[in-house]
Amino acid sequence: MRRPSDRLIGIVALVVAWCPLAVGPAVAGSIKGAVLHAGPPPEKKTVTINIDQYVCGKSRESEDLVLGPNRGVRWAVVSLQTPPPGVRGEAPPGPVQVDQQQCVYVPRVVIVPVGGTVEFLNSDRLLHNLHSVSTENATFNRTQPKGRTVPVAFKKPEIVRIDCDLHTWMRAWVVVAEHPFFAVTGANGEFALDNVPPGKYTLKIWHETLGTVTRDVTVDDKPVTSVVVEIGKKP
Numbered sequence: 001m002r003r004p005s006d007r008l009i010g011i012v013a014l015v016v017a018w019c020p021l022a023v024g025p026a027v028a029g030s031i032k033g034a035v036l037h038a039g040p041p042p043e044k045k046t047v048t049i050n051i052d053q054y055v056c057g058k059s060r061e062s063e064d065l066v067l068g069p070n071r072g073v074r075w076a077v078v079s080l081q082t083p084p085p086g087v088r089g090e091a092p093p094g095p096v097q098v099d100q101q102q103c104v105y106v107p108r109v110v111i112v113p114v115g116g117t118v119e120f121l122n123s124d125r126l127l128h129n130l131h132s133v134s135t136e137n138a139t140f141n142r143t144q145p146k147g148r149t150v151p152v153a154f155k156k157p158e159i160v161r162i163d164c165d166l167h168t169w170m171r172a173w174v175v176v177a178e179h180p181f182f183a184v185t186g187a188n189g190e191f192a193l194d195n196v197p198p199g200k201y202t203l204k205i206w207h208e209t210l211g212t213v214t215r216d217v218t219v220d221d222k223p224v225t226s227v228v229v230e231i232g233k234k235p
């Protein structure tokens, strides 16, 4: 004999099963992890400076490949190769800024949404120039006296290289992102992609000298999905 309360539970279960609103949307999580150099750390490269030493210094470590103490790769770009269905990018936030300090771009790698603007600043007491290398976006080559800010809008998804023709070691990268799931690794290779709905994804990891690797990752209902990815040639 079924009690009335059993009937009630049965009805509630039926409603929950048939009405998606009663279940609610799946909770999005974060993909967190690190990008590590696959092989032993290569010898550090030094750039010898023989121009404008009064601002730029006499030498500095190359930033082509910056590794943390535990093989962490700095300035790698981690993104979802395909964004979750229904995600079509986001409204551009305020301008992203890249400064030039002692003849180095700071930061070296920035992410800007498609249609967004990067403001290039010049905090140095000398002339720089901004020379872009790109195929999708319009290229530019602008001289930049001290103190002047040069805003540049980027319209197509692409990784754009920026060099200074006056100081050959200067290099920056503008990652024009078509969706919000992009991150740049920190000093220990760490990164986080937040608000990722549950699903199967391919992570794409790009680094300017180590190339590109991919890694499949599944986000379930855990708040954090951890991933460690190696990049570069193994010995």
Ligand SMILES: [Cu+2]
Residues within 6 Å of the ligand: 103, 127, 128, 129, 164, 165, 166, 167, 170
């Ligand atoms: Cu320069």
